[in-house]
Amino acid sequence: SIIQYHDKEKLLERLHALIDGKRGAAVGAVLMQCKIKGYITGNPTQAQFTSEFELKGTWHAIHNYLDDNNQTALDKANRIVIFENE
Numbered sequence: 001s002i003i004q005y006h007d008k009e010k011l012l013e014r015l016h017a018l019i020d021g022k023r024g025a026a027v028g029a030v031l032m033q034c035k036i037k038g039y040i041t042g043n044p045t046q047a048q049f050t051s052e053f054e055l056k057g058t059w060h061a062i063h064n065y066l067d068d069n070n071q072t073a074l075d076k077a078n079r080i081v082i083f084e085n086e
Contacts, residue, residue, distance in 0.1 A: 002048060005039040012052065014082060023057035025076060028065020032077035035066075039082065 005011040011034075018030045034040045043066045046059040055062075065073040 002040045002042060002044055004041055011039055011082075016053070018080070018082070019053055021056065024061035025065050025073075027053075027056075028062045028073060029076040029080050030082075031062070032066055032073055033080040033082055036077060037082060 003011055015030065015034070019027050022030075031040070031044065035042065043063075046055070046063075049055065049059070049062070064070070065076065067073055
């Protein structure tokens with residue numbers, strides 16, 4: 001419900017490729033980059049996340065990397081490529 005990318009299925013497929021099997025900072029960085037790029041309207045809740053993805057580790061570990069004021073989180077997110085040429 002928070003996805004605003006024009007091709008929702010394409011974004012979900014890509015997110016699964018980037019997130020599945022990962023935890024904590026790796027997941028948070030992907031979600032942060034989606035927010036930066038405007039692919040999602042804001043931070044997902046735990047319920048929204050677990051309705052689509054398996055939660056590995058804790059939600060708290062992921063949520064820590066969704067803070068716009070965390071420079072480490074922003075640096076990590078800026079290294080994530082969701083789609084080439086966008």
